[in-house]
Amino acid sequence: MRRLVIATNNEGKVKEIKRLLAGYDYEVLSLKDLDINIDVEETGSSFEENSLLKARTIQKLTGGMVVADDSGLEVDFLNGAPGIYSSRFLGTSSEKKQYEGILALLDGIPDEYRNARFRCAASLVTDTDEMIFTGTLEGKIALKPKGDNGFGYDPVFFIPEFRKTMAQLDTETKNQISHRGKAFELLAAKLKNWSRP
Ligand code: ITT
Numbered sequence: 001m002r003r004l005v006i007a008t009n010n011e012g013k014v015k016e017i018k019r020l021l022a023g024y025d026y027e028v029l030s031l032k033d034l035d036i037n038i039d040v041e042e043t044g045s046s047f048e049e050n051s052l053l054k055a056r057t058i059q060k061l062t063g064g065m066v067v068a069d070d071s072g073l074e075v076d077f078l079n080g081a082p083g084i085y086s087s088r089f090l091g092t093s094s095e096k097k098q099y100e101g102i103l104a105l106l107d108g109i110p111d112e113y114r115n116a117r118f119r120c121a122a123s124l125v126t127d128t129d130e131m132i133f134t135g136t137l138e139g140k141i142a143l144k145p146k147g148d149n150g151f152g153y154d155p156v157f158f159i160p161e162f163r164k165t166m167a168q169l170d171t172e173t174k175n176q177i178s179h180r181g182k183a184f185e186l187l188a189a190k191l192k193n194w195s196r197p
Contacts, residue, residue: 007057031058052123117139150166
């Protein structure tokens with residue numbers, strides 16, 4: 001079985017990506033599985049650039065096939081913030097402080113101005129190739145946090161079609177609709193047709 005390394009330190013992502021890539025005949029390993037402890041500096045100015053940066057850096061170390069995910073939340077009322085700075089928003093890495101911060105910034109703002117989206121850029125880097133796949137999910141910033149599943153901003157990301165926040169969905173359902181699910185579905189289709197170099 002060929003080995004595929006997920007270049008992320010975010011355990012929420014690892015859980016979702018392992019499920020998304022299950023059943024494709026690859027042994028999927030995270031950095032933690034490999035005892036690699038590196039935080040790649042994200043100096044790019046887009047999800048795509050940062051995603052490639054992470055995949056390339058880890059691929060140089062491990063060789064073989066590496067995937068990386070760069071993702072984040074864009075809130076229209078905040079002119080697209082936190083965007084690529086989602087994991088460092090408000091100078092904290094506390095997810096609770098971050099989503100409470102979003103709620104505070106949108107306090108009193110009516111529903112029609114609460115549009116937001118999650119974006120994901122998933123890259124696949126090998127010795128010979130580089131590819132990027134993207135996915136988006138539109139939604140609204142909820143009035144208060146709900147749900148315990150997922151990670152990050154999931155408790156305050158409301159999906160009108162489901163009348164639930166992302167954190168109220170189980171992993172399987174989240175993967176079927178999420179930005180990450182869409183990007184990795186495209187990436188997985190590529191893996192499936194991959195011809196051995
Ligand atoms: P790696 O760089 O190690 O992959 P990270 O958490 O720093 O981990 P990013 O730089 O891509 O990853 O930041 C993504 C942030 O965006 C993440 O920390 C969350 O705050 C948010 N985010 C991304 N996808 C999300 C999701 O599905 N649900 C909730 N929040 C999400």
